[in-house]
Amino acid sequence: MNASLLINENHRIQTQQLDVPPRLLLGPGPSNAHPRVLQALGMRQIGHLDPQFIELMNEIQSLLKYAWQTDNPLTIPVSATGSAAMEGTLANTIEAGDVVLVGINGYFGHRLVDMAGRYGADVRKLTKPWGEVFNLDELRAGLEEHRPAILALVHAETSTGACQPLEDVGDLCREYDCLLLADTVTSLGGVPLLLDEWGVDMAYSGSQKCLSCPPGIAPFTLGPRAVNKLSQRKTPVPNWYLDMALVAQYWGTERTYHHTAPINMNYALREALRLVADEGLEARWARHRHTAELFWEGLAEMGIKCHVEAQYRLPSLTTVCIPEGIDGKAVTRQLLANYNIEIGNGLGELAGKAWRVGLMGFNSRPENVTLLLTALKEVLAKEGYSAS
Amino acid sequence: MNASLLINENHRIQTQQLDVPPRLLLGPGPSNAHPRVLQALGMRQIGHLDPQFIELMNEIQSLLKYAWQTDNPLTIPVSATGSAAMEGTLANTIEAGDVVLVGINGYFGHRLVDMAGRYGADVRKLTKPWGEVFNLDELRAGLEEHRPAILALVHAETSTGACQPLEDVGDLCREYDCLLLADTVTSLGGVPLLLDEWGVDMAYSGSQKCLSCPPGIAPFTLGPRAVNKLSQRKTPVPNWYLDMALVAQYWGTERTYHHTAPINMNYALREALRLVADEGLEARWARHRHTAELFWEGLAEMGIKCHVEAQYRLPSLTTVCIPEGIDGKAVTRQLLANYNIEIGNGLGELAGKAWRVGLMGFNSRPENVTLLLTALKEVLAKEGYSAS
Incomplete structure (x- = not known):
C-alpha cells in the first residue's frame, strides 16, 4: 500500500494500560x-x-421524573455533560430579543448570562454577594422592573454552596407570565427538590454530583409552559444538537433517529436513578443532610467556619472558609498527594477564601467525613494552624 | 419532614438489574x-x-493525531457524540453570511446543510445521487461558481457506503482560499485517511464506529487555517458548549475549567486509540479491507449486489441491495430476533432499497462475516429468495 510510505509515526506514542x-x-x-x-x-x-434499548429509555425517563418530582413528558437525558443541558434550556426557549433575568450569586449565574447572550437574549441581572440567596421580595421587584420572559435561578450554586429557596417562586413567575428556569446540578438526588410543586418550568442537572454517575450525560426537563414557548418559536432553534423539537422525536413515540445516544452512559444513568428509587427520596435527602451536619459539626470543633449561613447551606456542597494565614491550595495539594482526597479550591469571588467540599450521592457517608476531618486536621497542623 | 407528604410516587417504577x-x-x-x-x-x-487525568488527556490528543494523521494542535475529543463534533466544526468557523458549499450525496450532507443554516451560513449545494461521489472537476466547478468560505464533504457516507476521494481536494480548496471540512465518522480508524497530507482543515468523527468505543465522545480537529478563521471572528461563537476558544483553554496549557469532562468516556477513547496504535494504521486499514472483501465475495456468491461501485465502496460500511420482492425490514427483524445480529435499514433515498452492514473496528473479523452470511442465507431462504 503506497499510503504506508506516508504514515506519520510521531504521535504513535507508547502508553501504559489504564491505571x-x-x-x-x-x-x-x-x-x-x-x-x-x-x-x-x-x-x-x-x-x-x-427494542431493548427503547425499554431502557422509558425506564430512565420515569425514574428521572421521580428524582425530579415532575410529570413533564419532556424529561430526558441530554447526550453530553450538564453544561450542554444548561445551554439546551436556553437555546430552546430564548428567541432573539427576549428579556432573560438571571439571578447572579455565584459562578453559574455568570455562565447563564454568557449563554443567554449568545442566543440573542436581552439579559438583565439581579445580583447578590456570592453565598447569599434571593428572597421573594427581591425577586418580585426584579420581575416588576424587567418583565422578563424567563427568570433563571441557580437552585444549588456549586461555586458557593448556597441553596436558593424556590418555594413560591413559580407562582410569582406565573403572576408575571414568565418561565422559571432552575439550575439543579448539585441538588438533584441529594437536596429536597420538588419541580412541579414549586412551578419550575425548566431545569437541568449533571450526572456526576448527587446521582453518583460519571459525567457525560445530563438530566434535562421542560414543562408544558416551556414546551409551549418552544412550539411557538418563529425561528428554528439555533443549535442542532440540542434542538428539542428533534431530540423529542427520538425520546417520544416516533423514535426517529437524531443522533446516536451514548448507550453506556444511559446504562449508567439508569442504574444511578434505580439507586435513587431504591433508597427513596426522603431517605436520600435525610442522609445527605445528616452527613453534611456531621461535617459542619467537625469543622466547628476545629474552629473553622462555613461561608454560607446555616439555613441556606447546601448539604451536598459546603464552602469552607480557609483560616487566616493558611495557603488554601497548599492544603488541597497535600490532601490529594498524601491522602488521595480531592476537595475543590474556591472559584471566582471565593478563590483563595474557601475550599469546596462535596458530600454527594455514594460519597455522602459518615466514614468519609471522619477521614476528611482527620486528614484536614493533620495537614492544617503541618501548615501551622491551631484552632483559636 | 413535611416534604414527605408531597412526594409523588407515580414514577418510582420497579426495574430489574441491567441485562x-x-x-x-x-x-x-x-x-x-x-x-x-x-x-x-x-x-x-x-x-x-x-494531574493524572491531564496526563491521560495529553495521551489521548497524541493518539488521536496519529489515528487521523495530523499535527493539528487543536485535536481533541468533544464531550458529546459525533453529531455535536460535526456541529462544532461549523459553529466555530461560520460567521453569518459566509458561503458554505456542501456536497450532498447522502443523509449526512443534508444534515450539514441543516446545521450550517442555523449558524447563518449562505448554504449552497452540490448534489449527486446517493452512493456516488464527486470528482475533482465537479468540485472545481462548484468552487468556481460559489466561491465558498468552506467546502464540506462527507469522506465516509454512513447512509450510502460511499468513500469520497479527498486526495488533491485540499490543494484545490487552497487555490480558491476556502477551508475543507471532512466528515470522517465512519472512516477514522478503519479506512485510509491522511488529514494533513490531503489538506483537510477541519474534521470530526464518532467513537462508536471503527474505533470500537461506545458512543458519547467525539474526535474533533481544526487545522491552522480553521483556527485562524476562528480567531478572527467578529462575533462570539453562538454555541457555548462547543466554543473552541473556551474548550481549547481546558485542553491547552491553561487547563481552565470549562465543563466537566466525561472522565470515563475519555478512559474508553484512550483505550480505543491505544488499540489503533498497537495494531498500526496500515495493518488496521488492511484488516478492514480484507474483511469487507470477504463479505462482498459472499454476497456475490448469493447473487446479491452492492449499491456502491466497487472502487468507491467503504470497507467499513456496505450498502447491500435488497433483492427484488424481499421485505428488507422483515429480514433485519429476523436477524435481530433469531440471531442477535443487528444490521441497519436504508435511510432516505435508500430506505427499502438497501441494508446497511458495518464491519467496523473490533467487529471487522472473518468469523462475523461467516455468521452474517449464513444467517442472511437462512433468513432469505425463509423469505423465498433464491439466487438467480
Whole structure:
C-alpha cells in the first residue's frame, strides 16, 4: 500500500494500560460513581434503536421524573455533560430579543448570562454577594422592573454552596407570565427538590454530583409552559444538537433517529436513578443532610467556619472558609498527594477564601467525613494552624 | 419532614438489574466496543483537573493525531457524540453570511446543510445521487461558481457506503482560499485517511464506529487555517458548549475549567486509540479491507449486489441491495430476533432499497462475516429468495 510510505509515526506514542489512583472525590464534582453504576457502565452495547434499548429509555425517563418530582413528558437525558443541558434550556426557549433575568450569586449565574447572550437574549441581572440567596421580595421587584420572559435561578450554586429557596417562586413567575428556569446540578438526588410543586418550568442537572454517575450525560426537563414557548418559536432553534423539537422525536413515540445516544452512559444513568428509587427520596435527602451536619459539626470543633449561613447551606456542597494565614491550595495539594482526597479550591469571588467540599450521592457517608476531618486536621497542623 | 407528604410516587417504577441481549452490532453504528475498551470505561474516576487525568488527556490528543494523521494542535475529543463534533466544526468557523458549499450525496450532507443554516451560513449545494461521489472537476466547478468560505464533504457516507476521494481536494480548496471540512465518522480508524497530507482543515468523527468505543465522545480537529478563521471572528461563537476558544483553554496549557469532562468516556477513547496504535494504521486499514472483501465475495456468491461501485465502496460500511420482492425490514427483524445480529435499514433515498452492514473496528473479523452470511442465507431462504 503506497499510503504506508506516508504514515506519520510521531504521535504513535507508547502508553501504559489504564491505571489511576484511588481518589476519594470530595470536591464540587465529579463525585465517585457508585460501584453498581460503574458495573452497568461497562455492560456490552446494544443499538440505540434496539427494542431493548427503547425499554431502557422509558425506564430512565420515569425514574428521572421521580428524582425530579415532575410529570413533564419532556424529561430526558441530554447526550453530553450538564453544561450542554444548561445551554439546551436556553437555546430552546430564548428567541432573539427576549428579556432573560438571571439571578447572579455565584459562578453559574455568570455562565447563564454568557449563554443567554449568545442566543440573542436581552439579559438583565439581579445580583447578590456570592453565598447569599434571593428572597421573594427581591425577586418580585426584579420581575416588576424587567418583565422578563424567563427568570433563571441557580437552585444549588456549586461555586458557593448556597441553596436558593424556590418555594413560591413559580407562582410569582406565573403572576408575571414568565418561565422559571432552575439550575439543579448539585441538588438533584441529594437536596429536597420538588419541580412541579414549586412551578419550575425548566431545569437541568449533571450526572456526576448527587446521582453518583460519571459525567457525560445530563438530566434535562421542560414543562408544558416551556414546551409551549418552544412550539411557538418563529425561528428554528439555533443549535442542532440540542434542538428539542428533534431530540423529542427520538425520546417520544416516533423514535426517529437524531443522533446516536451514548448507550453506556444511559446504562449508567439508569442504574444511578434505580439507586435513587431504591433508597427513596426522603431517605436520600435525610442522609445527605445528616452527613453534611456531621461535617459542619467537625469543622466547628476545629474552629473553622462555613461561608454560607446555616439555613441556606447546601448539604451536598459546603464552602469552607480557609483560616487566616493558611495557603488554601497548599492544603488541597497535600490532601490529594498524601491522602488521595480531592476537595475543590474556591472559584471566582471565593478563590483563595474557601475550599469546596462535596458530600454527594455514594460519597455522602459518615466514614468519609471522619477521614476528611482527620486528614484536614493533620495537614492544617503541618501548615501551622491551631484552632483559636 | 413535611416534604414527605408531597412526594409523588407515580414514577418510582420497579426495574430489574441491567441485562441486555448479546447483540452482534453489524449495522451503521454503534459497533461492539472492544473488551479492553469496556474494561477501561468501568475504571474508577478521578477528577477532571487531576494531574493524572491531564496526563491521560495529553495521551489521548497524541493518539488521536496519529489515528487521523495530523499535527493539528487543536485535536481533541468533544464531550458529546459525533453529531455535536460535526456541529462544532461549523459553529466555530461560520460567521453569518459566509458561503458554505456542501456536497450532498447522502443523509449526512443534508444534515450539514441543516446545521450550517442555523449558524447563518449562505448554504449552497452540490448534489449527486446517493452512493456516488464527486470528482475533482465537479468540485472545481462548484468552487468556481460559489466561491465558498468552506467546502464540506462527507469522506465516509454512513447512509450510502460511499468513500469520497479527498486526495488533491485540499490543494484545490487552497487555490480558491476556502477551508475543507471532512466528515470522517465512519472512516477514522478503519479506512485510509491522511488529514494533513490531503489538506483537510477541519474534521470530526464518532467513537462508536471503527474505533470500537461506545458512543458519547467525539474526535474533533481544526487545522491552522480553521483556527485562524476562528480567531478572527467578529462575533462570539453562538454555541457555548462547543466554543473552541473556551474548550481549547481546558485542553491547552491553561487547563481552565470549562465543563466537566466525561472522565470515563475519555478512559474508553484512550483505550480505543491505544488499540489503533498497537495494531498500526496500515495493518488496521488492511484488516478492514480484507474483511469487507470477504463479505462482498459472499454476497456475490448469493447473487446479491452492492449499491456502491466497487472502487468507491467503504470497507467499513456496505450498502447491500435488497433483492427484488424481499421485505428488507422483515429480514433485519429476523436477524435481530433469531440471531442477535443487528444490521441497519436504508435511510432516505435508500430506505427499502438497501441494508446497511458495518464491519467496523473490533467487529471487522472473518468469523462475523461467516455468521452474517449464513444467517442472511437462512433468513432469505425463509423469505423465498433464491439466487438467480
